[in-house]
Amino acid sequence: MIFSSTLNRYLAKNFFLNMLLMLLVLFSIIYLFDTVELLRRAGKKDGIPLSLVLRMGLLKLPEVGQILFPFAILFSALFTFWQLTKRHELVVVRAAGLSVWQFLMPVMMVSLLIGLFNITIINPVGALLLGKFESLENEYLSNKKSYVTLLKEGLWLRQLQGEDADNSGQIILHADYINLTEWELQDVMVLFFTQNNTFVRRIDAEKARLDQGMWTFEQAISNEAGQRQPKIYPLIALPTELTIKELEESFASPETLSFWALPGFIKTMASTGFDTTAMRIHYQSLLAQPLLFMAMILLAATVSLRPPRFRGTVTLIFMGVIIGFLVFFMSSFLQALGASHQIPVFLAAWSPALITFLMGVTVILNLEDG
Template sequence: MKVTMTLSRYMARTYVMNMLFLLFALLGVIYLFDTVELVRRASKSDSVPLGLVLQMGLLKLPEVGQILFPFAVLFSAMLTFWQFNRHSELVVLRSSGFSVWQFLMPVVAVALCVGFLQVGVINPVGSLLVEKYERLEKEYLDKQDSQIALFKEGLWLRQSTDGHILEDDDDVQKGYVILHARKVKPPHWGLSQVSVFYFGQNDVFRMRADAKSASLEPGRWVFEDVAIHRSGSVKISKPEMVLPTTLTIEDIEESFSSAETVPFWALPAHIETLEQTGFDASRLRVYFHSLLSQPLFFVAMVLLAASVSIRPPRMGGGLMLFAVGVFIGFVVFFVSSYLQALGSSNQIPPILAAWSPAIVCFLYGVSAMIHLEDG
């Protein structure tokens, strides 16, 4: 027997409403706690208005929302099937000759569409909002003197400087420098083909230094084989030049680890740029493939929810169902995070790390539904 369009719309609408309810409820709780934390951090400064804090809390929500999406898909599917079971609607459907797969299809179709929507629309928009949040955070809450950017032309870095550039020079003080390197050699951060541009106060250009190589040591950059150019003076060659810095290797690596600020459609080009410059893009590859696997992963969550929800209702079934859902969500989240960590550290291939949770959950859900249908 074929499922009618009216029945499909009813089941899909019920599932969508439950998903939106759970998602907004979870986001509301997260927003409350995040805003309280932002207010605490903003209280240390008199220049941060409350309206900006509330706006920053909203800008941060998409990042958390994308983490919560699989849980919303899972729990809303469990709630939907539990409601159908409680009202004996599934019993009526089964007795009317409908198979499990037939009345699962509307919910599966919604989960699949939500997965594609999350990858193609929600993630790019969320990335822009998270990027704006991080920019406001650095400007108002975590004021930093260093800025780092990566392009196809290489690494660009800006930092403030208060000391003398040269030991016998009193001209340049309290300005900033812009460092550019064509190539980067992790993990010890050896730079090659380096140019350093020195600016004084009011953005006045002072001098340029070209170095064959540079390395980041604790508290300083060390440049080797340096040629210093200043307007109106002869080029100065030095075997070594030192630039004090507060940057560490961890600071630079973390600046490129925020994959959440890169939209899905821009990830392939960003990964290529990282690898051309010499960076390890394994974490971004894992993130990219995990986004690609989201539609399948959401479908798998529906199948897992159905495997524990489409059963005859029993006394205390609601509480037991909630406990099982929490357990499944915890296991899936823990295993997914663990595999992604292995993929990011190159212990397993990034594709395997990203796709394994979705494929395993999907196959388990299918086998459970086949067993339930035969039983």
């Protein structure tokens, strides 16, 4: 019992330290490449300091780290088992009567805890920092503005009005519900403000539609500042430079929303009329991460526990790369199928982790029996 407890701590500590080292190496490489790319983009703009570029690279790191976590788990486990084999420690463990599951369990428990820590702590922090990164990117590198905000009260949209952006007022549009098929808004309110934020007009309409650079409001009631009686129009047309594509792209990406905020945002999207499939897949994929991390341990074990002639360093690295690529490809492919409504959300999000886990268990059982 004492031997088993000591062994568990030893294996867990070795794996955890190797994983930290692997993450440090991967983070350094990714940060270098991201910073070079940001410097290239910043070179096309005037007045962007180097300190801002370096800060943007750091803001993006936690989110990139979540993508790298499965690979870090896989290669850390491969390296840990390779060390144990090279020092003949696995031989001693097996000679002591411990099964493969007994010395895999502490490593799998560490990966499970890392997965839980990732989705509950690292993900919210990464989402917050990524949101700041995208704000800086839009402001300094791409000059894009966020036009749309989605709240419990419905859809809020802002656009400038006037001949030029430097001498214009703005329009605030609110809708309770939206039909994405035709981009038709329902129960619409539009507020008009001058450049000095002085209210000048309000329009209430049953429906509004965006089509070919024009907002059209049906059965509209117009109230202008200083007028006592509202005016009723069967149709009001309002020119806009916004396009449907720009509006769709201005929504927050799933990665900028924390694990804790996703359920509420999904509910808000559904009540407003938006398709929540991509958001639900992202949320379920986060829930599946602890299982995926444990599956990576099993896959690493299937490679490391093979006969000695298959355990060369180059072979381990090559097989690790192949396994990582296959898991990544399978995850991306199934999530794409789910986003296009070809398969259910649960299958799209959980299948990669479940398939990988079951494959690892099957192979290890065969090796153990052999």
